[in-house]
Amino acid sequence: MSWFTKALKSSVGKKFVLGLTGLALVGFLIEHLVGNLLLYKGADSFNGYAHMLESSELILPAELGLLALFLVHIVLAITVTVGNKSARPEVYSMYASKGGRTLASKTMIYTGILIFVFLVLHLVHFRFGVQSLDAEGRRNLYAAVLALFRSPVYVAWYVLAVCLVGLHVSHGFQSALRSIGVNHPKYAPALEALSLLFGFLFAIGFSSFALWAHFFKGGS
Template sequence: MLGFSSTISRKYLMAITGLFLCLFLVIHLLGNFQLLLPEDEAQLQYNAYSAFLSGNILVKIIAYVLYISIILHSIDAIYLSFKSRKSKKTRYRYDARKRASKWYSRQMMLLGVILFAFLVIHFYDFWYPFKFGELPLDQQGNKDLYQLVIASFQNIGYVAWYSVAILALFFHLLHGFFSAFRSLGLYHPYYAQIIKLIGVIFSLLMCIGYLGIPIYIFISR
């Protein structure tokens, strides 16, 4: 039996948490599409949706799983990155790998750091005020998270930072999606290219979806 500290076990955990986070990205994006509704409707519907997520016990359990997954995924990424660097024997091997791999696959650690910093700021800007802050209430008596989000997406600096983070997510997914399936042993020459294609399409859809919302709000409102 493989110990938790083994590289293979760590890669399994990295893959599982990564795929779970991919599922969360889809669900979160679908929820955020409500921001694109007509303003009055968007405000009430988005705030009601946020209140439901905050008060539903099943959603709370899933949220805790999400928090744990983010932490485990980040810790594993750091562990595997440092172990990989330590295992490099010569400069020649490094250069050979550099020629054979995409630049973003060699910069997963940097991309991960950008994403982690973004999550910390994102939680601080939205999750913390919604959970513990004194936000005004909308007409239905729900905390008006909508207005907080809209105000942030009308700030060019925040939109620029958000865009950098989403581009980092795009390249992170380009490598990570396929790598997760390979780490789980789901690799075969026959369908490897299919998984790669699905990964590219998924990465593009997430990037376009997450980038489109703040840009649309910044331009239109």
């Protein structure tokens, strides 16, 4: 086994790659959130932005890169979780935290699985499901967003899902940084606060689109 394969297969190496892909996905979420803010500007801006992205020559490599990031992140998360379960074959009859664990940290794999389900549905609805065109001949994503969020059930599911994304990131961002070795008394508290901030931003930011579409645009 080469030094590189050996490093990647080690517990530290797996967590390093899991962390790096997680950080890259946080970067994608920031871009996605900022791009979606154009919803508030109106149909022309939002559809124009989507059209600009989809007609770019870079869209295919970017989407393949994103797919690779998600796949590597998911496969490694499952591998690490399976390894962790086998490291304690017999569980305690009683367990109580002494202060380290949080709701976010102990539910990472569960929030991750639900986010994956949400991601598949999200792609089916918005990436592959919208075929109608606007007056300019662009995919009318703006109308699709308003139409989908007309359903209170879909709004509730979407808000729940993006809150889970926020919960996942609130632990994941700081955990990823530690996994790649970034931790120092000088800046660790700031990075932990940033991790929480990202979690809140994603939960509130993405939820706002669904709530705005449902309550203020009436889905029309």
